[in-house]
Amino acid sequence: MTNPSIHIRRRGFMLVISSPSGAGKTTVSRKLLAQETDLEMSVSVTTRPARPGEEDGKDYYFIDEGAFQGMVKSGLLLEHALVYGHHYATPKASIEKKLNQGIDILFDIDWQGTQQMKEISTGDIVSIFILPPSSQALEERLRSRGQDSEEIVHARMKKAADEISHWSEYDYIIINNQVDETVEQVSSILHAERLKRRRRVGLAEFVNFLRGEN
Numbered sequence: 001m002t003n004p005s006i007h008i009r010r011r012g013f014m015l016v017i018s019s020p021s022g023a024g025k026t027t028v029s030r031k032l033l034a035q036e037t038d039l040e041m042s043v044s045v046t047t048r049p050a051r052p053g054e055e056d057g058k059d060y061y062f063i064d065e066g067a068f069q070g071m072v073k074s075g076l077l078l079e080h081a082l083v084y085g086h087h088y089a090t091p092k093a094s095i096e097k098k099l100n101q102g103i104d105i106l107f108d109i110d111w112q113g114t115q116q117m118k119e120i121s122t123g124d125i126v127s128i129f130i131l132p133p134s135s136q137a138l139e140e141r142l143r144s145r146g147q148d149s150e151e152i153v154h155a156r157m158k159k160a161a162d163e164i165s166h167w168s169e170y171d172y173i174i175i176n177n178q179v180d181e182t183v184e185q186v187s188s189i190l191h192a193e194r195l196k197r198r199r200r201v202g203l204a205e206f207v208n209f210l211r212g213e214n
């Protein structure tokens with residue numbers, strides 16, 4: 001007989017996704033968040049100006065240099081990095097509380113941020129690196145966004161090679177050839193990681209209950 005009320009308490013984890021810009025990570029994250037429950041996006045702060053269509057508090061918290069330095073000094077940031085001349089950082093606020101509640105948090109951050117987060121907390125981090133299927137595809141995606149100047153596109157192509165050189169520091173590598181397939185692969189990782197024994201803090205209680213029953 002199945003028991004529909006079984007709920008094993010578990011600790012959430014931090015799912016970090018990195019890729020060179022233009023590899024499709026934002027689309028993948030958006031689709032994943034739309035289809036999964038108990039998964040929330042970490043909204044970073046940045047000193048870069050908002051692109052057309054970006055919303056403050058949703059895509060990023062857009063802050064100025066002074067506010068950024070203030071957050072660093074007050075210890076409010078989990079990690080921070082300088083990317084393309086602008087500061088990007090992850091606010092600490094409520095992360096621990098969410099992990100305790102069994103909520104997973106998705107981070108779209110670069111390799112520098114991933115390294116810093118791994119230093120702070122290895123056990124709660126699962127990292128995925130997304131590679132583009134080819135360098136042509138990467139360039140096309142960067143251009144089709146039509147939001148960045150030619151100069152920035154070139155700088156980002158150069159930076160992409162740097163970012164890609166860090167692929168081997170990640171737990172999982174996905175080649176984003178077809179976006180829905182990539183989302184399915186990330187989803188499989190999410191669901192398998194949720195079953196890891198050490199995250200399922202309610203298991204011991206459940207097993208004790210099972211043994212007591214027999």
Ligand code: 5GP
Nearest residue numbers: 021044080081083088089090108109110113
């Ligand atoms: P974009 O300007 O295209 O939104 O982001 C540029 C790069 O900054 C991307 O590689 C993105 O992953 C990274 N990034 C965004 N937020 C953060 C953050 O909070 N910390 C770090 N280290 N990198 C970030």
